[in-house]
Amino acid sequence: MSAVALDGISKWFGRKADVPLHVLDDIRFDVPDGRILAIVGASGCGKSTLLNIIAGLIPPDAGTVTVGGVSAGTDAVVPLSVMFQEDRLxxxxxxxxxxxxxxxxxxxxxxxxxxxxxxxxxxxxxxxxxxxxxxxxxxxxxxxxxxxxxxxxxPKVLLMDEPFSKLDPGTRSQMHDEVLRIAAAQAVTVIFVTHDVEEAVVLADRIVVLQPRPGSVREIVEIDLPRPRDPLTLEVAEAVRKLRALL
Amino acid sequence: MSDIDHGRDPAATAALERRTQSIAALRRSAVNRILLTAIVLILWYFASLNTAAFVLPSPQRVAETWMNLITRPSFWDDLGITLGRVLVGFVVAAVVGSALGLIMGFDRRIGDFLEPVVIVINTVSSVIWAIFALIWFGLSEATTVFVVFMTAMPLILTNVWKGTQQVDAGLVELARTFRMSRSRILFKIYLPTILPEFFSGARLAFGFGARVVLIAETLGATSGIGYRLRQAADLVQTDQVFAWTITLVALMLTVEFAVLKPIEARLFAWRRVAAP
Structure with a gap:
């Protein structure tokens, strides 16, 4: 069963005296229970907006988000947490x-x-x-x-918006290990946004590649390499190279 | 030997050195304060030698008058009455000012709408409030309390309102991801953020309140320190005026160092960054 599913999500941002900006166009993907999904894409392709829609912070203009089989935005919510780019303590x-x-x-x-x-x-x-x-x-x-x-x-679902981008590389990979260990132990479904392709390959089971103007799904890539994934090994490096080519 | 000790525990040595330095700095500033007081007293003394007592009484004479003053039972009554008026006006101002400031900060439309009122109230002099109060309330407690309130309230309101503008939108968003209600966001994020601003506003308001209460009392009261000051001025008892002034200065300093400073240190311990 999928923990989170998006179906036909579209979003426009109103601009004063101008046609609304089309930010997201017909986004659809799902994440199986307990799996890790990464959303990658160039900046400005609506990654953070998409995450905010899943978190229920902003409503989509079209389409539905279901979290644990319940449509998001209703009061019967499945416990969900968000980790931001800053620690916000x-x-x-x-x-x-x-x-x-x-x-x-x-x-x-x-x-x-x-x-x-x-x-x-x-x-x-x-x-x-x-x-x-x-x-x-x-x-x-x-x-x-x-x-x-x-x-x-x-939480059943953990959303992360470029959560470790401000940390130094060593601390960052420590946090990656931490997230993998905890997600497996607590059976948490993780969705995270990143612009770092390598981070996506090291952590995720499934990667959604977005393309900009308007933000739409270019490709969904399954990664089933054994863990722990060392970015220096040939298979991981190859996956990273392929994914880079899509961006 | 001492070299070895240094090598062994540099942290402890540094801490000890810092403490020695701060004690020396404290001693230096205490010496300076005493020196300044002595100079002022000496100048005062020489200035009073060839001046009439009703213009500038000598320090000894003021000291005698002050001793007489504080042994009179009516002294404590007047002091208590004035302090009571300041406190009542201040507390009402703190409650009303904080509530209005929070509402104006929490809802931008209300803030924009009420902003001119705050500006206008801020420009009106305390003396004008005292005159209005006299017209409206006559010689009653309400007159003095009203003047303190009208002076202190806008100060607290403005600071609290400014404080709400410093609220971190990121923290509010975080709270919303946890499905926190608006009232809880108000209590858990807005209140702690504005507390330092509230405190500096309250301190300012208390100081202003304690000063304007005297104006109100000289104009429209039959008791309290302001009333006594006017009596002394009418009878040209300059030494009494001096004695009351010294009392007030001592009182304000006590409030500052015995009440406000300790509260501030306790409330904002989280801001204290480790010693440099």
Whole structure:
């Protein structure tokens, strides 16, 4: 069964005294449960808009998004978390209270909340930094706190918008391992946007290649290479080369 | 030997050095303060020698008057009455100003609509409010409280409103991905963001309130420090005026260092960056 399915998604942005800008045109793809899907494409082909539509932050002008069989935007939502390009931590909250932020939307008793925060921080290896403030943490650690915050709500679907593009290469590949490990362990379906083809090949089971003006699907590529995928091996490098040719 | 110690724990050595330095800086500034006070007292003393007491009373005379003043029971009554008026006006201003500032920041249309009102209120002098209050409320508590309120409220409102414009749209978007309600977003993101701005507005408003209350009291009250000041001026008791002034300065300094500074340090501990 597919965790997330998009069917005929189109979006126009209104411009003052001009024809509306056609951003997305008839996008359709799906992600099987527990799999990782990457959306790649040149900048300006509507990747982030598409992710925001899946997240329910903006409505599509045409088409439907279903998350876990339920159409998105309704109240009966499947737990879904979004990780942004920036860590978006609340500077006045400690790491633990930042992780707990997403749990404060509904009603949850304190003991359960504490347990989830502890679990999530442990999962990203930051158990000892629960009381540290964001300005006391390194970029990689802040990114982990953001990941823990996304996981604390026990999401079925995790959306990531170029989540590690601001980290240095070493920290970045550490975060990749982390995401792969956690996604497998927690059976989370991951959809992420990136402009980095190599990142897409290393992480994803399926890659949606978008082309711009208007943003539409150029090709959907299945990657079934064994994990862990080392970008230096021949098969991975070959897949990266093929994908680059599509862009 | 000491070289070896340095090599062993550079962090501890650096910390110790920093502390020694900051203690020295503190001592230097204390010496400077005492020196300044002494110079002012000496100048005052010499200036008062050849001047009539009703123009410039000598420091000793003011000290005696001040001692007499604070031992009188009516002193504490007047002090309490004035402080009470400042506090009531300030608290009402803080509540109303924060609420209006938040609403104006949360909904842009309301903010744009009400902006001229804030600007107009800000340009009206406290003396004018005092005169209006006298016309409307007569010699009553409402007069002084109203003047404090009209002076303090726009200051707090403006700061809170400015604070709402600093709210990070990214954090609000994050909250929306967690399906957080608007009221929770208000409490969990807007309030903490505006707290520093609110605090600096409140501090300003309290200072202004404490000053304008005297104007209101000299014009329209039969008790309080402002009333006593006018009495002293009418009877040309210049030493009394000095004694009251010193009391007020001491009071404001106490509020600043014993109340506001500690609260600020506690509230904004998260902003404290590690020592350089």
């Amino acid at each position: 609340l500077p006045w909250r400690s790491a633990a209270r930042n992780v707990g932020f997403g749990l404060e939307a509904g009603q949850m008793d304190a003991a359960e909340k504490d347990r989830r925060i502890r679990d999530a921080l442990g999962l990203v290896g930051l158990g000892e930094f629960a009381s540290a403030y964001p300005h006391e943490l390194s970029g990689g650690m802040r990114s982990r706190v953001a990941l823990a915050r996304s996981l604390a709500t026990r």
